[in-house]
Amino acid sequence: MAEPAAQTAFAEEALTHLDTLYRGALRLTHDPDAAQDLVQEAYLRALRYQHSYQAGTNMKAWLFAIMRNLFWDRFKGSRKDDVSLDDVGEFVLYEKLRDEGARPEADVLDKIAASEVVSAVDKLPPLHREVVLLVDVEGFSYKDAAQTLGVPIGTVMSRLHRARQQLQKSLYDYARESGIVRPNGPTQVAQT
Amino acid sequence: MKCEECSDKLDRYVDRELTNTEALEIQLHLEGCPDCMEHYEFQSHLKRLVKHSCECDTAPKAFREKLRQILS
Ligand SMILES: [Zn+2]
Ligand SMILES: [Zn+2]
Numbered sequence: 148m149a150e151p152a153a154q155t156a157f158a159e160e161a162l163t164h165l166d167t168l169y170r171g172a173l174r175l176t177h178d179p180d181a182a183q184d185l186v187q188e189a190y191l192r193a194l195r196y197q198h199s200y201q202a203g204t205n206m207k208a209w210l211f212a213i214m215r216n217l218f219w220d221r222f223k224g225s226r227k228d229d230v231s232l233d234d235v236g237e238f239v240l241y242e243k244l245r246d247e248g249a250r251p252e253a254d255v256l257d258k259i260a261a262s263e264v265v266s267a268v269d270k271l272p273p274l275h276r277e278v279v280l281l282v283d284v285e286g287f288s289y290k291d292a293a294q295t296l297g298v299p300i301g302t303v304m305s306r307l308h309r310a311r312q313q314l315q316k317s318l319y320d321y322a323r324e325s326g327i328v329r330p331n332g333p334t335q336v337a338q339t
Numbered sequence: 340m341k342c343e344e345c346s347d348k349l350d351r352y353v354d355r356e357l358t359n360t361e362a363l364e365i366q367l368h369l370e371g372c373p374d375c376m377e378h379y380e381f382q383s384h385l386k387r388l389v390k391h392s393c394e395c396d397t398a399p400k401a402f403r404e405k406l407r408q409i410l411s
Contacts, residue, residue: 162403268392284390308350
């Protein structure tokens with residue numbers, strides 16, 4: 148058992164990463180109560196296993212790994228849903244919009260609400276969603292993300308690539324449905 | 340560098356995952372190629388948009404306090 152002072156210091160440092168863990172848990176569970184349960188359990192486990200944390204290494208990554216491993220233990224069943232990420236092919240939003248004659252940044256990105264982006268992220272299968280959370284939202288390097296998820300860097304890169312294609316496709320569909328972009332005649336180029 | 344190679348490496352450039360040499364090559368290409376530059380700006384804006392949109396969620400204050408008590 149750690150000295151009380153050391154334990155408090157550890158807990159204080161661990162709590163500086165609470166927002167990251169909570170956001171991650173929220174995006175994984177889609178439920179604020181479940182997210183709090185998951186995060187609380189992760190912190191209790193972290194405290195119990197604090198001897199296995201090497202001081203000076205990435206505590207945020209270590210904590211996130213504990214949280215997502217708990218999530219996957221608990222929601223094993225949902226792993227099945229993850230096998231199939233709709234193959235959207237090579238979908239590059241920028242090229243698609245430009246081919247359709249829109250100004251990609253001014254006409255589209257500036258008009259998409261944050262809530263739409265969050266719902267596009269939520270629609271990703273969880274194994275792909277967590278890579279986007281780590282790399283895009285929390286700013287993890289590919290290497291740290293790989294370590295956190297327990298997969299090779301190549302897997303991080305391929306999941307990230309597919310997740311981004313899917314995300315861009317969702318945002319494109321939203322932009323079309325909401326009338327942010329509309330196909331405008333002569334500049335539209337047929338996809339082959 | 341051709342536009343195709345630039346476009347292949349764009350994600351890793353935006354994620355700051357290229358070696359210094361590779362990143363410099365991309366940077367030079369971008370400076371001379373408005374099309375790729377515009378694509379680059381779009382991709383980095385999209386990455387920021389994802390970050391800022393998801394970052395809005397923070398842990399509720401009461402939950403933070405509860406954890407602080409449990410852990411101390
Ligand atoms: Zn170019
Ligand atoms: Zn912004």
